[in-house]
Amino acid sequence: MAFRYGVLISPEHIRVMQNNRTYVQINHNQQLFVKGEWLELDEEEQRLLQLYSExxxxxxxxxxxxxxxxxxxxxxxxxxMLAGVGNKSQQAEWRALIRETTFQFLSRFVRTGDHFYLAPQSLNELDNFLNRELKPQLNTLARHTVGAVWGALRDALRQSDSNFERAEAQDWQSVNQLMEKITLGMDEKIVELEAKSALFCQRMRELDHIESKLQQRIPLLAEFDVVVDKPASN
Known part of the structure; x- marks a missing residue:
């Protein structure tokens, strides 16, 4: 299942969008606008629109x-993990780098108060986003950052510990343990997603069914098929 268009949810309205342009808008779950034109609905169309909006x-x-x-x-x-490591300037630089790395992903999922935006994508892409893109990138970034931290501390360690090789091995063992902790929270979210995926697909099929009924009664909506059944090969 997939969303062919972006969907913006707010308390007052629902907007179906593409390239920052709104094609369909539903106000208060009752009023329907298609390409800016308000459509007067009969009782059955109003009922379907309410179900679809909800x-x-x-x-x-x-x-x-x-x-x-x-x-x-x-x-x-x-x-x-990085709190207290390095000076304030380094910490600010690492935080900025981490957030810049994830910004591109967050643009597809926006939550601001009671406003939500979901970019066009399939449920498979959401799983790939969490499991195959975000987690490995965060892990790689963390390894690179921690590696830079330990590299900066090597001279001090050599001067303070005559058995540096053993100390360094212990340090890197601790780093690897930290890497495992980093992905723990992500793994929990991925398991949660997998547990919900069947329910998500079922809800999307129900929405697709309601959407199809609306499109049969309101031909103007047929051009904007929001919820689609996407082949598994895609």
Missing amino acids: GLRKFVPEIVSLAVDGVEVGLSSIEA
Whole structure:
């Protein structure tokens, strides 16, 4: 299952978007606008629109929150690991680098108060985002950053510890343990996503069914197929 268009959810309206342009807007789960034109609905169309709006309002924030929380868990893990290491300038530089690395991912999942935005994508892409893209990048970045920290401390260690080789081996063993801790929170989010994936797909199929009924009654909506059944090969 996939979203062909971006969906923005706010308390007042739902917007179906592409390239920052709104094509469909639903106000207060009752008023329907297509390409800026207000459509007067009969009783059955109003009922379907209400069901469709309520489904999007429940479903989209769940996906966005799961993804955003996963990112935040990864960031907080790395930042907690680096707290107190190096001077303030170095710490600020590392934090900026970490957040810059994840910004491109967060642009696909936006949560600001009670506003939620989900960019066009499939559920498989969401799983890949958490499991195959974000977690390895955070892990690699953390290794690089910690490696730089230990490199900066080597001279001091050599001067203070005559048995430096043994000390350095112990330090790197601790770093590897920290790497495992970093991914723990992400793994929990990925397991949560996998546990919810069947339910997510079922909800999306229900939304697709309601959307199809709306499109049959309102031909203007047929051009903007938001929820689609995407072949597994894609």
